[in-house]
Amino acid sequence: MLKYLLFEGGLYKHERILEFLEDVGGFLVQKTVVGLDLIMNLAVPEEENERLSAIVSELKGKLTPAPLIGTEIGVVAPTLSRHHLPHPACDIAENLRRHGAKTNIIGLSRGVGQKIVHTTMKEKELIEEHDIAVFTLGNFEKCLMKKTKLFSEIEVPVIVTGGPLMKSIPGAEAYVGGIGRYPERARTGESIEKLREVSRVAGEVVEQRRREMDLDPLIVDPIIVKAEIERQVPESTEALSPNPVTLKIDGVRVKLPYDDYKDKIGGIIIGDKKLSDFALIKRSLMRNYILVKVLPKSMF
Amino acid sequence: MGKIRIFVDSSDELGGQQYKYIAEKSVEDLGLGGSIDSIDMLIRVEEPVFIIVIRYKEVTGKSTLGDASYIDSRKNGIRITLSSEIFLGDALKALWSKYGRDRVEQIGRLEIFVSGADPEEVKGIRLSEKGYDLESRINELATRIIPEGFRVRNSLKKRGMITIIASEDPIKESWRELAARLEGDSHA
Numbered sequence: 001m002l003k004y005l006l007f008e009g010g011l012y013k014h015e016r017i018l019e020f021l022e023d024v025g026g027f028l029v030q031k032t033v034v035g036l037d038l039i040m041n042l043a044v045p046e047e048e049n050e051r052l053s054a055i056v057s058e059l060k061g062k063l064t065p066a067p068l069i070g071t072e073i074g075v076v077a078p079t080l081s082r083h084h085l086p087h088p089a090c091d092i093a094e095n096l097r098r099h100g101a102k103t104n105i106i107g108l109s110r111g112v113g114q115k116i117v118h119t120t121m122k123e124k125e126l127i128e129e130h131d132i133a134v135f136t137l138g139n140f141e142k143c144l145m146k147k148t149k150l151f152s153e154i155e156v157p158v159i160v161t162g163g164p165l166m167k168s169i170p171g172a173e174a175y176v177g178g179i180g181r182y183p184e185r186a187r188t189g190e191s192i193e194k195l196r197e198v199s200r201v202a203g204e205v206v207e208q209r210r211r212e213m214d215l216d217p218l219i220v221d222p223i224i225v226k227a228e229i230e231r232q233v234p235e236s237t238e239a240l241s242p243n244p245v246t247l248k249i250d251g252v253r254v255k256l257p258y259d260d261y262k263d264k265i266g267g268i269i270i271g272d273k274k275l276s277d278f279a280l281i282k283r284s285l286m287r288n289y290i291l292v293k294v295l296p297k298s299m300f
Numbered sequence: 301m302g303k304i305r306i307f308v309d310s311s312d313e314l315g316g317q318q319y320k321y322i323a324e325k326s327v328e329d330l331g332l333g334g335s336i337d338s339i340d341m342l343i344r345v346e347e348p349v350f351i352i353v354i355r356y357k358e359v360t361g362k363s364t365l366g367d368a369s370y371i372d373s374r375k376n377g378i379r380i381t382l383s384s385e386i387f388l389g390d391a392l393k394a395l396w397s398k399y400g401r402d403r404v405e406q407i408g409r410l411e412i413f414v415s416g417a418d419p420e421e422v423k424g425i426r427l428s429e430k431g432y433d434l435e436s437r438i439n440e441l442a443t444r445i446i447p448e449g450f451r452v453r454n455s456l457k458k459r460g461m462i463t464i465i466a467s468e469d470p471i472k473e474s475w476r477e478l479a480a481r482l483e484g485d486s487h488a
Contacts, residue, residue: 083448113449114348115468138447139315142345163318180318183325183444 009061069100078111139163366423
């Protein structure tokens, strides 16, 4: 099983890590260069972890486990108004990204109130394109309890954040209290700790989902699909969208127009099979991108 | 700047405390610290109703260029020396619209030269509708504080005070009474 790690260090001699990954069958998921600093999201076979740590410590870098690497998380705010954005939705999203996730922020059309609150079918489908959804709700316990219908029918795991210090909320996988509606950036140690807790809980949910998927593994690991798409369709790496081939737990999102590229993506050869033989390729509700969902072994 | 009194009466105590914090930060964001005397909120989530009473200082006067600056005549025009930098934006805007950009020149941080203008005429130029401006910002403040889902609103304006009752249901008479009581309390 692959282990996901976050490398933080310098550019100097970082090729050694890339060579090591190539030798042991690991992958570079994302590479971000900021000046002379380097942040890399890596996937390494579990048994090679120690040898990688040795190389990283020689390079004076830092390696942290980051289960959120290779996940796409939707952060859902009740609306797009100033009451709910940018704080706390953007704070939560930023912290998730620091832990390796790729995030998208979604604003619902009617996520407010106790009576009018609901998610439309289209919104539900859009949220379900993600691996996990994080709903950022408000400060009142009674309101939160009436808003469970926002997420109770969503099929991907849901984490809810809100002001009241409850242990759980019906319909969601997990609940993190103490982050309700607040009007400024999270700056205090206490509030940042809460954001970290969301990321930690998300990490647990992701690991749980990966463990469940191990019982019926995917035919090809999505990370191999990503590498092959980038190799066989070079346009995918040139798209201007951030992270043009986004890795997900059960597939990838390719940020190219569906109508123009669906056949090309479907025709990619992995092993001796075409991608369309063992994966569903469909149109994403997000800007007509291409969603690739790899099927599990039990389907064949 | 006087201290703003913020009072919250909420059926959900923890949520109420958070609204006090939201009110403080919203006042800070809108730069209304000097204009607001008090904010009183009454929150009953179970009904649901949210009542807010904002008391503020009404701004009068200081609305003409003559009040906000010292004006002296020069050979080809007049020199305006503003008493504070905060009037600069409004003053330039007002002068540009009256005399055009060619005739108005900012010669220093607080000084503006207007060629061929009459001092008496310049003194009478209105900087901006300050009173109106403050009111719209107070409204903005109330809108930012009130939860977004409470869309049925009833507002009542008195001198230096605005009361808004917000809910998801049609406004009940009993809530108006609650609001009136809250207005009375905010006096104390």
